Amino acid sequence: MSGTSLNGTQPTVADVLIVGGSHAGLSAALTLYRALHTTVIFDSKKPRNSYSTPVRLTSTWENEQPEKMREASRKELADAGLTTFVDAGVEKIEKKNDDVFEVTDEKGTKWLGKKVLLATGTSDVFPDIPGYADLYARGIYPCMFQFGFELRGCHSAGLLAIDGLANTLHATILAHDGHKFSDTMTIYTNGNTALSEEISAGLKTPGMSVDNREIARLTRGEGSSITIEFKDGSQKTEDFIVHRPLTKLDRKFADQLGLNISKMGDIEVMPPFCKTNVAGVYAAGDCATPMKTISNAMTMGAYAGCGLARELPKAQRSQ
Numbered sequence: 001m002s003g004t005s006l007n008g009t010q011p012t013v014a015d016v017l018i019v020g021g022s023h024a025g026l027s028a029a030l031t032l033y034r035a036l037h038t039t040v041i042f043d044s045k046k047p048r049n050s051y052s053t054p055v056r057l058t059s060t061w062e063n064e065q066p067e068k069m070r071e072a073s074r075k076e077l078a079d080a081g082l083t084t085f086v087d088a089g090v091e092k093i094e095k096k097n098d099d100v101f102e103v104t105d106e107k108g109t110k111w112l113g114k115k116v117l118l119a120t121g122t123s124d125v126f127p128d129i130p131g132y133a134d135l136y137a138r139g140i141y142p143c144m145f146q147f148g149f150e151l152r153g154c155h156s157a158g159l160l161a162i163d164g165l166a167n168t169l170h171a172t173i174l175a176h177d178g179h180k181f182s183d184t185m186t187i188y189t190n191g192n193t194a195l196s197e198e199i200s201a202g203l204k205t206p207g208m209s210v211d212n213r214e215i216a217r218l219t220r221g222e223g224s225s226i227t228i229e230f231k232d233g234s235q236k237t238e239d240f241i242v243h244r245p246l247t248k249l250d251r252k253f254a255d256q257l258g259l260n261i262s263k264m265g266d267i268e269v270m271p272p273f274c275k276t277n278v279a280g281v282y283a284a285g286d287c288a289t290p291m292k293t294i295s296n297a298m299t300m301g302a303y304a305g306c307g308l309a310r311e312l313p314k315a316q317r318s319q
């Protein structure tokens, strides 16, 4: 496909404008080309898993780099010839009428499409603890199903019960996840005495304990180990730390299009086809679910592609 840009010589209207070219967006484009529909994928190339950590929980891609998955997917789409790739961020999306959306990319180029899919992901919001950002995904791990197996046999691990994990239920569940890979698991409540007492009251598992000292900073040790320095001057080294930071949706497009946001802060979509409250707009992947994994992003993308294809008229070409 060529000439979907309004600046091109033969302005045309793409079937679907996909904002976000990672796991969800690429998967949707695949479903759409198989129904003979054209797509334009805009991507600012900042996927959430860009920490050089290998892919896990994704059968047949285990231990590969996520960029390799995306490259393979882009090649499949390029070979089919119905996808245009635009390596640029999108600034604005406007619904011109019931049949046409206009996307403006960061270079000011305008693109037209019959439908829009948002697959923009979310970003991590780190707690305000010195050292945390440098150690995220390099000693501080958000999910033990992804990172635990390689850490098996450790002696001592910790969990930070702060921000989104400053509640007994979530802290305890993730602490047990981490405890599978370590002899001991200490839940650090960072001076939150009420939380410390509540977690302690329900904690019965041998090897698990609660520590309420206030944390001053985190520093890197050997391998994945991290030294926690406390405000009282004491310190403790853990072989690894479990903590899942909060995630944040960039609400720019939700505001521009009038999309509903869920209680969890993601774009609200109707399962299984990931349709939003605005006709012609779909959303898939991390930006539209609290279940933020590659396989879920791909599944949502595939279903969204299916829903979009069924709303589109039969393609007028003979591929």
Ligand SMILES: Cc1cc2nc3c(=O)[nH]c(=O)nc-3n(C[C@H](O)[C@H](O)[C@H](O)COP(=O)(O)OP(=O)(O)OC[C@H]3O[C@@H](n4cnc5c(N)ncnc54)[C@H](O)[C@@H]3O)c2cc1C
Binding pocket: 019, 020, 021, 022, 023, 024, 025, 042, 043, 044, 045, 046, 047, 048, 049, 050, 051, 053, 054, 055, 056, 057, 058, 088, 089, 090, 091, 119, 120, 121, 122, 124, 137, 146, 284, 285, 286, 287, 292, 293, 294, 295, 297
């Ligand atoms: C450290 C870490 C490791 C992880 N490891 C795993 C793992 O092993 N297995 C697993 O299942 N999950 C893993 N995840 C979760 C996984 O990364 C996400 O669930 C997955 O990337 C979501 O895919 P997505 O396509 O929805 O969003 P993303 O992969 O985040 O991609 C969104 C894309 O949209 C683009 N974009 C955003 N805004 C715009 C815009 N305005 N214009 C154009 N483009 C835009 C971004 O640049 C990005 O390329 C990990 C997460 C982290 C933080």
